[in-house]
Amino acid sequence: MARRKEKKGKKKSGRSWKLTLLLFLLLLLASAAVLFTMDGRHVQFRLVGSSEITVPYGEDFVDPGRSAVTVGRLFGTGVLVLPVETSGYVNTKVIGTYELTYTTEFLFDSYSAKRIVHVADLTPPTITLQTVNGYQPDWFTGYEEEGFLAWDNCDGDLTAQVEREVLEDRIEYRVSDSSGNEAVAERTLPAVAPPELTLLGEEYMVISASMEFEDPGVIAVDGKGNDLSDKVTVEGSVTPYKLGEYELTYSLSNGAETVSVTRTVVIERVELPAVVQPDEKTIYLTFDDGPGPYTGDLLDILANYDVKATFFVTGLNPEYEDMIGRAYREGHTIAVHTLSHNYYAIYASEQNYLDDFYAAQEIVYRQTGSYTRMFRFPGGSSNTVSNFNPGIISRLTVLMNNMGYQYFDWHIDSGDAVGTRTTAGVVANVTSGCTGRKISVVLQHDVKDYSVAAVEQIIIWGRQNGYTFRALELDSPTAHHRIAN
Numbered sequence: 001m002a003r004r005k006e007k008k009g010k011k012k013s014g015r016s017w018k019l020t021l022l023l024f025l026l027l028l029l030a031s032a033a034v035l036f037t038m039d040g041r042h043v044q045f046r047l048v049g050s051s052e053i054t055v056p057y058g059e060d061f062v063d064p065g066r067s068a069v070t071v072g073r074l075f076g077t078g079v080l081v082l083p084v085e086t087s088g089y090v091n092t093k094v095i096g097t098y099e100l101t102y103t104t105e106f107l108f109d110s111y112s113a114k115r116i117v118h119v120a121d122l123t124p125p126t127i128t129l130q131t132v133n134g135y136q137p138d139w140f141t142g143y144e145e146e147g148f149l150a151w152d153n154c155d156g157d158l159t160a161q162v163e164r165e166v167l168e169d170r171i172e173y174r175v176s177d178s179s180g181n182e183a184v185a186e187r188t189l190p191a192v193a194p195p196e197l198t199l200l201g202e203e204y205m206v207i208s209a210s211m212e213f214e215d216p217g218v219i220a221v222d223g224k225g226n227d228l229s230d231k232v233t234v235e236g237s238v239t240p241y242k243l244g245e246y247e248l249t250y251s252l253s254n255g256a257e258t259v260s261v262t263r264t265v266v267i268e269r270v271e272l273p274a275v276v277q278p279d280e281k282t283i284y285l286t287f288d289d290g291p292g293p294y295t296g297d298l299l300d301i302l303a304n305y306d307v308k309a310t311f312f313v314t315g316l317n318p319e320y321e322d323m324i325g326r327a328y329r330e331g332h333t334i335a336v337h338t339l340s341h342n343y344y345a346i347y348a349s350e351q352n353y354l355d356d357f358y359a360a361q362e363i364v365y366r367q368t369g370s371y372t373r374m375f376r377f378p379g380g381s382s383n384t385v386s387n388f389n390p391g392i393i394s395r396l397t398v399l400m401n402n403m404g405y406q407y408f409d410w411h412i413d414s415g416d417a418v419g420t421r422t423t424a425g426v427v428a429n430v431t432s433g434c435t436g437r438k439i440s441v442v443l444q445h446d447v448k449d450y451s452v453a454a455v456e457q458i459i460i461w462g463r464q465n466g467y468t469f470r471a472l473e474l475d476s477p478t479a480h481h482r483i484a485n
Contacts, residue, residue: 039072045113052116061090068104121179125152152177195222197261209402213240270404273475285309291323292447308471312337312376325367333471335374347386382481393485409481410443416451426454441479
């Protein structure tokens, strides 16, 4: 009986130990679970660099690196480095945003982290300035672009997009690519010496009043020896028959800079000789409006009596122009009357009168080889037909005298133009007019046959009455009328 009781006690003791061990294990597991829960262990990814990075376009991409470990509140970081897989890709030849995903497993859970990668064009374009060997800019035309190129590693050729700004001493070139990267280049402009203007003739000219003024001009040469004279502009003018001081400014401009020189021109009066009164009784025969069909006959009469006369010539009968040359060669005085004898044309302005006068002078020069300084106004200085242009004769007398031209009117009008149409009438008018006068300037017209026919009788009468016949000279009595306009 005792052995059975002993065996029974041993069985109870074995079960108790196992139960205790089980309880201990359960307690240990429960404690571990509590501790694990309290630790909060989880996976932590460690990325080398930032989670969002930018990489240059076109460069090879290398992942900066990553790792994964466990971490908890109670036991800190685990020593085990977990295996990590990477998914996603980065194409650096295409601008854009890419995503890389890192994953790992821990205690039946999956963990992941992400990295954002931006592929961007970070490189600005390049601007290459070209140069032309030996090129020198021209002052007048300015700098001419030698050329430039612009290139971008992403956008390619950007030459057409270059903005060019010309400043005073340089040119700035700017271009931006599609990503906003800007390139700037600068070209320093070489200094260009302005051209030199050299006056031909005197800087201060004093000249006599005349029909025309010939500007001596200037020479303009740039730093490269190019002649720019044809590009010179002249400001100011000279009225050569009006006394006074004038300024001529010669200039060259390239739009930004102007170089200039100035000439002063002084127009002075041409002094006329003092009038010399002849000692003896004198008749000056003068003939207007020729030459004409009767001028040759008149010259024959004058030659026969060795009398010199004065011819105030026109251009009305060009077929008889050679009579001017004959009269000059035979010792007669040639003076200007008018080219056209058109009052309303020649007295319309000073310039109109001068144009007519100068054209008549050319006829005189053609026939005699020289110009004359003597003239007679169409209608005389006392004419009123010019009243349509008030004061024209007064102005013309001044400017013509300033140029050294002397005008002659008359004392005796033969009346052959409007008063009489007979030889006897002309003779009577001239002889009666000269009677009792010491000096007589007689007006006749060699285009009137009856007036030409009267000349021989006038000469005979004059000599019988003690008169000398002379041709007018520059210092002869002028017989000036009272100017009516």
